[in-house]
Amino acid sequence: MNGAEFIVRMLIKNNIRTVFGYPGGTVLSLYDSLYRHRKELDHIRTSHEQGAAHAADGFARMSGKPGVCIATSGPGATNLITGIANAFMDSVPAVFITGNVEHSLIGTDSFQEVDIVGMTLGITKHSWAVRTPELLAEAMENAFSICMSGRRGPVLIDVAKDVLEGGCGLYDDALERFKISEIKDTPVPESGDVELVTKLIENASKPLIICGGGAKQAGAGPELLKLARTAGAPVCSTLMGIGTLPPDEPLNLGILGAMARKEAKQALCECDLIIAAGARLGNKVTDIAGLKASGKQLVQIDADRAEINKIVPADAYIASDAKTALKAILARLNGIPVKAPWFSSAKSVSDGQKAPEQTLKRGWLAPEAVFDSVKRAAGGGITVVTDVGLHQLYTARYFPIGPSDRFITSGGLGTMGFGLGASIGASTAMPGRTTILFTGDGSFMMNMNELATVASEKLPLIIIVMRNGALAMVREMQKAYCGRRYSQTKLDQKLNIPKLCSAFGLKGIRAKTPAELERAVKDAVNENRAAVIEVRTVLRGAENA
Amino acid sequence: MLKTISILVDNEAGVLARVTNLFSRRGYNIDSLAVGTTDVPSASRITVRVDCDARVLEQIIFQVGKLVCVHKVKVLDADAQVSRELTLIKVRADAAARSEIIDIAQVFRARIIDLTPDALTIELTGDGGKTDALLDMLRPYGVIEMARTGIVALDRGSESISDSPYVFD
Numbered sequence: 001m002n003g004a005e006f007i008v009r010m011l012i013k014n015n016i017r018t019v020f021g022y023p024g025g026t027v028l029s030l031y032d033s034l035y036r037h038r039k040e041l042d043h044i045r046t047s048h049e050q051g052a053a054h055a056a057d058g059f060a061r062m063s064g065k066p067g068v069c070i071a072t073s074g075p076g077a078t079n080l081i082t083g084i085a086n087a088f089m090d091s092v093p094a095v096f097i098t099g100n101v102e103h104s105l106i107g108t109d110s111f112q113e114v115d116i117v118g119m120t121l122g123i124t125k126h127s128w129a130v131r132t133p134e135l136l137a138e139a140m141e142n143a144f145s146i147c148m149s150g151r152r153g154p155v156l157i158d159v160a161k162d163v164l165e166g167g168c169g170l171y172d173d174a175l176e177r178f179k180i181s182e183i184k185d186t187p188v189p190e191s192g193d194v195e196l197v198t199k200l201i202e203n204a205s206k207p208l209i210i211c212g213g214g215a216k217q218a219g220a221g222p223e224l225l226k227l228a229r230t231a232g233a234p235v236c237s238t239l240m241g242i243g244t245l246p247p248d249e250p251l252n253l254g255i256l257g258a259m260a261r262k263e264a265k266q267a268l269c270e271c272d273l274i275i276a277a278g279a280r281l282g283n284k285v286t287d288i289a290g291l292k293a294s295g296k297q298l299v300q301i302d303a304d305r306a307e308i309n310k311i312v313p314a315d316a317y318i319a320s321d322a323k324t325a326l327k328a329i330l331a332r333l334n335g336i337p338v339k340a341p342w343f344s345s346a347k348s349v350s351d352g353q354k355a356p357e358q359t360l361k362r363g364w365l366a367p368e369a370v371f372d373s374v375k376r377a378a379g380g381g382i383t384v385v386t387d388v389g390l391h392q393l394y395t396a397r398y399f400p401i402g403p404s405d406r407f408i409t410s411g412g413l414g415t416m417g418f419g420l421g422a423s424i425g426a427s428t429a430m431p432g433r434t435t436i437l438f439t440g441d442g443s444f445m446m447n448m449n450e451l452a453t454v455a456s457e458k459l460p461l462i463i464i465v466m467r468n469g470a471l472a473m474v475r476e477m478q479k480a481y482c483g484r485r486y487s488q489t490k491l492d493q494k495l496n497i498p499k500l501c502s503a504f505g506l507k508g509i510r511a512k513t514p515a516e517l518e519r520a521v522k523d524a525v526n527e528n529r530a531a532v533i534e535v536r537t538v539l540r541g542a543e544n545a
Numbered sequence: 546m547l548k549t550i551s552i553l554v555d556n557e558a559g560v561l562a563r564v565t566n567l568f569s570r571r572g573y574n575i576d577s578l579a580v581g582t583t584d585v586p587s588a589s590r591i592t593v594r595v596d597c598d599a600r601v602l603e604q605i606i607f608q609v610g611k612l613v614c615v616h617k618v619k620v621l622d623a624d625a626q627v628s629r630e631l632t633l634i635k636v637r638a639d640a641a642a643r644s645e646i647i648d649i650a651q652v653f654r655a656r657i658i659d660l661t662p663d664a665l666t667i668e669l670t671g672d673g674g675k676t677d678a679l680l681d682m683l684r685p686y687g688v689i690e691m692a693r694t695g696i697v698a699l700d701r702g703s704e705s706i707s708d709s710p711y712v713f714d
Binding site: 118 | 559562570604608610612614
């Protein structure tokens with residue numbers, strides 16, 4: 001058993017059954033072992049390493065297990081970087097394995113040599129520059145528990161070619177003794193902290209909860225809803241927190257940020273206490289410093305202690321995962337009279353589906369009509385993935401993510417081109433589920449090479465390309481800040497997506513009416529096959545959304 | 546305010562890069578940095594002096610504490626620490642200037658550790674401020690080059706960083 005064989009057997013021991021990647025010179029031996037174990041461990045080869053990295057990310061978000069992604073040295077490794085950064089920003093557990101040149105060549109600028117460990121220091125939870133068999137054993141023994149413990153995130157194992165090929169006889173013990181280690185979870189809430197937090201919540205007359213990816217990842221939906229109802233607090237969500245609360249819940253005011261509904265903006269403006277549950281209060285979500293300066297109090301609940309007080313000092317906090325923290329708060333609030341909500345929204349998030357009355361050019365659809373048609377055709381229990389751009393914010397705001405649905409988006413890094421790879425991963429993680437990708441014409445063009453992967457893997461992905469002939473989010477900024485000088489944000493409208501898809505061996509359709517769209521989605525779902533559906537969509541700017 | 550932070554880390558390749566990368570990525574300004582092994586062969590100690598406010602200091606503690614290679618982080622008590630820095634200064638010194646420079650060195654309890662017909666090298670141990678004062682005195686003679694280790698520091702008393710409340714294992 002050489003290093004490569006050890007890696008593959010350790011992956012299997014960690015209950016990994018699917019990996020993503022792309023072969024190359026320094027990982028020859030690893031792919032040789034993957035070939036040997038192809039019945040136990042499925043490998044999906046993408047068109048480009050970035051696609052594989054996003055697929056591992058999507059797989060992890062869907063399965064709750066670490067995504068695994070393999071690439072060769074040099075360009076193979078550098079192509080992963082965007083994917084690693086994306087996983088890091090959104091706290092997604094993933095193990096990236098790269099080959100590197102023989103250890104005797106390292107530092108000599110040899111062919112396809114890069115210092116990938118150095119390049120990814122700031123975007124990994126941990127990494128190993130493996131140049132000896134001992135270190136390979138240590139890395140493989142710890143990688144999975146590190147990426148899953150506490151606040152999740154990616155790790156990188158960079159292995160020299162000779163370590164992959166050698167070390168025979170040195171790994172037997174490590175393989176034998178390995179047991180899936182217990183995940184080291186976040187600390188239990190300190191009772192003093194819980195008391196302080198509870199007191200602030202009790203004393204607040206207008207509390208508001210911001211629900212983030214940490215709450216969603218911890219499965220804290222039921223506790224969050226209970227707290228909201230007990231304290232009479234409306235709930236706003238970050239992109240990462242979407243789906244934690246049901247869309248028809250009256251206290252759920254939907255997303256924050258540029259595309260927030262006016263109810264959400266108003267509640268945020270009027271509240272006197274903000275309870276951030278697993279939300280890191282990023283600058284796209286809210287100006288927390290401004291809100292604090294205007295006299296609002298802040299409670300932070302975060303699994304990562306470093307998030308507490310990061311942007312502004314919190315008035316009270318609990319350093320623990322959201323589910324545990326909220327349970328502790330609820331236990332202390334037990335018995336106190338339930339407060340009536342101080343803010344009521346006339347419409348729930350799932351009511352926001354009606355397209356506004358406006359005359360559209362023939363063949364053009366309002367986004368609400370697109371979502372309505374897709375939702376009706378696809379039903380419940382679906383996975384919704386987005387790319388990045390205005391279509392992403394529209395999906396986040398208008399598509400009702402029900403309790404049985406899942407929502408996957410690139411929140412922190414805002415990676416255009418994330419969607420196709422991520423939906424490949426998400427669909428692979430749960431093959432029986434309908435997976436729908438909403439993308440824009442800009443994002444679609446960035447990584448459409450992965451259509452080849454969709455075709456070769458026969459993945460029944462439904463890809464809705466919301467075409468508006470522009471990089472609309474940037475265009476909106478140019479409208480606001482650059483005197484309507486639309487520099488480089490107009491996209492070529494001549495691209496024929498159905499023809500492009502047929503070249504990839506996929507069915508591409510242009511839907512001109514909501515009925516055509518609904519039919520196209522229904523057909524794809526019924527026939528359990530992929531479909532790329534192009535819709536001309538009017539995406540209004542945030543101020544008119 | 547200047548704060549001295551002690552960080553116990555794995556004595557392994559790449560660990561210093563991880564710590565300094567974090568400082569530069571998050572925009573924390575390093576005033577002084579010193580690294581060395583400890584009585585435990587598997588551990589190194591990084592002493593870093595940072596100019597920051599209380600909130601940034603808290604951030605540094607918890608961000609650094611998240612690194613897998615970091616075992617302990619401790620902010621040393623400004624009023625109850627011993628800190629030292631070793632400096633070597635090579636000064637131009639012909640026969641005429643030599644005795645004057647040696648007199649200056651003696652006032653600072655510095656030692657002459659190398660001597661040539663036209664230069665001498667002074668070794669000084671101090672807490673930083675003393676080094677700057679000596680340097681000011683030597684400048685008129687012509688400082689050829691100098692090297693400083695960066696500050697190393699320990700808390701006064703019998704406690705060890707191992708007793709620190711900041712545990713990140």
